[in-house]
Amino acid sequence: MKILIGLINGMISGATPILLAALGGAYTYYAGVFNIAMEGMLLTGAFFAVLGSYYTGSWLIGVLLAILGALFLSLIFILFAVVLKTDEFVTGIALNLFAVGATTYMLRKIFSVKGVFSNPAIQPIPAIRLPLAENIPFVGEILSGQILMVWVAGLATILTYFLIFQTRFGLRLRAAGYNPARLDSSGVPSSRMRALSLLACGVLCGLGGSFLSLGYVNLFAENMSAGRGWISLAAIILVNGNPLGIALISLLFGFSDGLGLLLQGYRVPSQFTAMVPYIATLIALYFYAARKRRLNSA
């Protein structure tokens, strides 16, 4: 029982940053932006979350700073890919490399450490205890004690679904992706929708990044996003951007993350267990391709 609860909790905290980043990517996916910058946005968010939390002693300011940091990357993306119309793929690669370089540089300059900055003064995002649910066996042990950002991620899933499929904003957002010329001719500039989608992506990746460094662990490490932004991209593509599907896939990836941690307890080398989420990605892609082929031949 303990193992199962540990596995489920591992799954949830492993899924949260991927889910938040993938929800952000869903906005750009529907707006027709080929956005691969989630990785860089997560990493930037993680760094600024630690920076804010360490210097002010407030996790909330850490989260806000994380959002601003990721939004900064969004603005660069908008400037280049939307305003100047450079290639989105190249812009995304540049931003991801820039994020690694810039956060590593700032880590060494500001905190004068290499590799990892960890300090008791970094305030983590609090966990939410649910006194009423706590006493329910099993379910209560999972529901209570989750970090605030987990609930935020869940809420963001529902909100994103509502925004994209039910609102005026969503109709226009998807129109920008399906046929920008039609949107333009109906009086709404499609470039505005693309820019808005990137801003939404920045906010959500900032939240995801802050969870990485103030929730999942309580430190900043060089390149600590460790491919989660890329996995979020895989999640988006696997379910064609559907937010509910993204949540499901994120949990799957989170599960493989938790499984990796569990296996470490059984003396499986950590280098090997760290491969698990990526192997899961490949397996998911295989099933995706197989299903697509079946659909095409039908």
Place this chain on the structure above:
Amino acid sequence: MTNNPTLIEMRHIVKVYPPSVLALDDVTVDFRRGEIHSIVGENGAGKSTLMKVLYGLTQANSGEIIYKGEPVHFREPGEAIAAGIGMVHQEIVLIPEYTVWENIVLGVEPVNWLGKIDRQRARQLVKQKIDEFQFNLDPDARVESISVAARQKVEILTLLYRNVEVLILDEPTAVLTPQEIPQLFAELNRLRDGGHTILFISHRLEEVLELSDRITVMRKGKKVDTVPASATTRQELARMMVGRDVIFTTRRKPQPPGEAVLRVENLSLREDHGRVRLNNLNFEVRAGEIVGVAGVEGNGQFELVNTLMGIQKPTSGRIFIRNVDITHFDILQRRQYISFVPQDRGKMGASLVAPLWEDAIMTHHRLNPRFSQWNGLLLNTRFAQQFTRDLIENFSVVAPSPRAPFRTLSGGNQQKVIVGRELLLQSDFVLLDQPTRGLDVGSMEYIHDQILRIRAEGRAVLMISADLEEIFLLSDRILVLYRGQLVGNLPVEQTNPQEVGSLMLEGQVQSS
């Protein structure tokens, strides 16, 4: 109608496209409230540019527009729509994944305080418009599942939903099948009777005469004249458009046909799920003979072309050219015997993004060793360029240079390049699929001349056309396809359009 008050006046409009193309040269024209006013002219005559100036899609260099008695100046289409002037472009721009109502309300969606779309109200508003104008559309249908004609209605409704009074339509019939055109015209007439003003760009003179109240003719950026439709004829319009007399009667000189070049024996094509596309066709095309294939679209023309070209394998039957059995040849092998002008210029006929010279040498570069050097390892670009320059000159193509992207050429010039390329292949058999679709009168006449020229050279021509008039103008013999069967094989002197028409529609001649 022709006595209605003036709604729009365009005065002394001049538009120069840099560096030095004078697209509109001091054009003054007026449009009246509640009339259907056609603007005709050849490609490049300036009719679309004139409408784009009115619609705010492009800005005039000088001149003024008076709308409802006030001078107006639209900087972008949104302003024109807000003032009540909307334009439906030739290419339909809709979102296939959205429903009809979603496409129509996009940009002016009714929402509640949360920003949530009020679906019920949106659907109801769209339904009202559909009923008001009797457009026979399902607001909940996905656009990807509806016909081109229905999509065009969605475009028109989008403007009506925004309460425009003036509708500009840029060659709306170009994308429609002949059966769909009367319905569009009925709808436009209803709109006109309801007080809308319709500006109709076209170069199909029969349509224009049938539909319009008044007609403005343009040529080379100038307005030639505006005339009431009831007071003019096709001959007169064509003369004004082209600047000289256009002959609509045949110039085909009698010529006895030679021996059979193409021979089709028992050709059948059955699809996997049993549907018969071609049913046991037998015919010949002889040297020096033009054989026209008539039929309502979708009765096997597409499959006939595909099986002749080797794109689809016939279920049974054989195809001979000059007694060579080509039934099992691949496409390139067939190309040694067949010149082929496909229906779709931009997809099968040429690559739109490639430079002109690459499109001009296609197929030649595989069949003629002079196009390659180093044993076929490299292209002989010098020869290719020379070939292209000769083609441009010999086929009167207007193009800035052999290196210009193909898409920058007008439709007529694109077709001249493709026809020129194919005729230069020197094959005995020429297959033409809709050779003049979408072309203006001048280009059409030019292509017709070329077709008659190769007939005189003694080549065999099989021409598929949806234009019955073209078939009668050029053919020596007419084949009629009906549901994949050959229901007529008639020498042109022994038949008439009525007979062919009823064969096309019913597969037999009505006994009256």
